[in-house]
Amino acid sequence: MTDRQRARYEELGENLEVVERRIADACAAAGRERSEVTLIVVTKTYPAEDSALLAGLGVTDVAENRDQDAAPKADLCVDLPLTWHFVGQLQTNKVRSVLRYADTVHSVDRDRLVESLSAAVVRDGRAPLGCLVQVALDKEHGEGGHRAGVAPEDVLALADKIAGAPGLRLDGVMTVAPLAGPLAGDPAASFARLMEIASAVRAVHPAATMVSAGMSGDLEQAIAAGATHVRIGTAVLGVRSPLR
Template identity: 85%
Template sequence: MTERQRARYEQLGANLEVVERRIADACAAAGRERSEVSLVVVTKTYPAEDTALLAALGVTEVAENRDQDAAPKAELCVDLPLTWHFVGQLQTNKVRSVVRYADLVHSVDRPRLVESLAAAVRNAERAPLGCLVQVALDKEAGEGQHRAGVAPDEVPALADLIADTPGLQLAGVMTVAPLSGPLAGDPAASFGRLAEIASAVRAAHPAATMVSAGMSGDLEQAVAAGATHVRVGTAVLGVRSPLG
């Protein structure tokens, strides 16, 4: 390891310790076991070298949001013991590439994408792909129509479709705190609403236990509301440079 790599390794390790403490404290405050919450480190815009350092530090789950960045990074890190989450808006023309490396796709928000994912899984002859329904909470109030995700009242039908589609496994639900509507600026209420939606999905599909919510700025509220996976990038890797 070079001196630069060692410095980055130590920086990432220190950041991880802070995030781990935040998650542990949030779990304790919510009366939950720390083992109930998984940390997914969002490595977007950072190089494969950082992903390898994170793996060396014990990180087991990483996330990407753009296939053009994720595919080559996953290839470089293919021998590392990592679970790969795809968390970005997914166009159908990227599906074939994404199913080559992703273990879970958090951003399933339309039947056409379900069909494309299933076809790509069949063609790749791979294990079933975990899928989460992306919930757009702002759409419940008629806002955010341009944003990815389905309105809460559309979740049951999409969940049923995923569960009934060969090659896919319904893993749970995901959301990002909304930017508009009555829940904007209130992550606690947002994640509480997601918890209600997740509970209804589990009632119909008991194996769909994942609740993906919370990021660097609001992971505590997500843990309090029952999130099983928090997606943290900046707090671990640092402030991102603008995408080109």
């Protein structure tokens, strides 16, 4: 390991310690076990070298949002014990590439994507793909919405479609706290609403227990609401010059 790599390793380790303390404290405040929350480190725009260093620090789950960056990075890290999550908007022409490395797609938001994912999984004969319905809380009751995802009232229909699609596994729901609408600026209320939606999905699909919510600035509110997975980027990787 070079001096630069060692310095980066130590920086990432220190940042991870801070994030781990935040997660542990949030779990304790919510009366939850630390083991109930999985940390996903969002490595988008950062090099494969960082992913390798994170694996050395004990990180098991990483996320990407652009296939053109993720695919070569995953290839370089193929021998590392990492589980890959895809969290960005997914175009159907990128489906087969994403299926080469992703274990879970958090951003399923339309019927056509479900159909494309299912067909590709069946064609490739790979293990079932975990899918989350991306919920756009700012689209509720006909609001325009700025976030990708489906309106809350459409979640169950899309969840049913995923659950019935060959090769796909309905794991749960995902959201990002909205920038517009009545819940804007209120992550606690946003995540509480997501949990209502998640409960409605679980009532029909009991195995869909995953709730992906919370990022660097609002992980505490997400955990308080009941999130099972938090997606943390800046708080671990820091604010620095990305790949481009």
